Amino acid sequence: MAGRWRDGARVCSGEQDGGLKPARKLRQQQEPGSDTGDATEPPRGLPRWMRLYFYGMHGVTLDVLLSSLQGLLHSRDPKLMGFSSPYLCIMHSLTHFALEKIYSQKRCFLGRPVVFHLVFYPSIYIGLQILIGNINTLAEQVRVVSGTQLVVHYILALYFSQVFHRELSHLQYRPSFSADLQLEGRPPHGLPGFARFLFFGMHGFLDEVLFTSLFNLVEKSDRTLSGHTSLWSFLMYGSCSFVVEKLYLYLHFSLGWGSWRRLPIYICFIYTWEFSWGLVLRQFNACSWDYSHYPHNFMGLITLLYLPGWICLSLYQDVLSNVLLRIKCTKDYNYFFFPVKA
16 A cells, blocks of 8 residues: 555564453462452543544544545545645644643533534534645745635634544543453444444554655655555555454454564565455556565555564554554444444
8 A cells, every 4th residue: 555664563462561461361360269340440531642643643634634635526536545644643643632621611611502513613614624724834824724724624623622622532441451351352442434434444544654754755756744544444454454453352352362472463464465456556546656676565555664664563463453442432422323232
């Protein structure tokens, strides 16, 4: 996928302190008759670092989505290329952290929810988005916002006030698990599968934007740190990481395999997945990457040059999986309105 070191990042954090341990080790550490269930720490709201991480990733996803759709309307390019940058990722994190504080003030509008959701919050949101869009050129000239952009910003503001903040508040994070939850090779229940698929897809966007922006900085001296990816990458990364996570849960919890024993299986699957997707997309002129000019490539769709990057991201995948296993939705539907068992 389009010049990157990313994808189903997969990691071994399970074997580190604070990570999840396989059932085999837990059985060895537990004494007969011991009761560890009471030691489980109660869940709480998502920690600040996790919200900032998610806000940045979600913001990059919206950047890619909107820019790719705009490009599709103008060029009809089946590659569906979209753009963002690490700078925008940071700005999205800070902006939505501030908007989170604004959203918490809705209690001041008791009896007037329409004023808050349709006027006050959208006004703050649009103002911040205009500021972000002009911050690079503010010293030279103020960029004029078109009516279409204002409409898009207003619709996004309604999405954040009516859906995003409200549903995010239903997610809770459990810092640690009791050992009995991991016995019998059964990892703790986290978010439902579809929510994890969406998370991995958005994280794939972030990985590609970060990599391509650094690549452009080193190879082309592009100090704007503009990065790109394709909408197809969402499906590729989401599905690949989802399957690799299943491999991690089985190999780690059921078989007790360590990180370096799991890694070759991860890498083989990633390369197979990348090659398969590229082969299909190429038939429709929708493949956004070409490694033909790289050494050790096969049909221009995969290359061993990116092996170190895939290894790092494969290890990181397990870290992400462990984090997602600690998140739980406290209502009958997750924030994308798909059923989830409590």
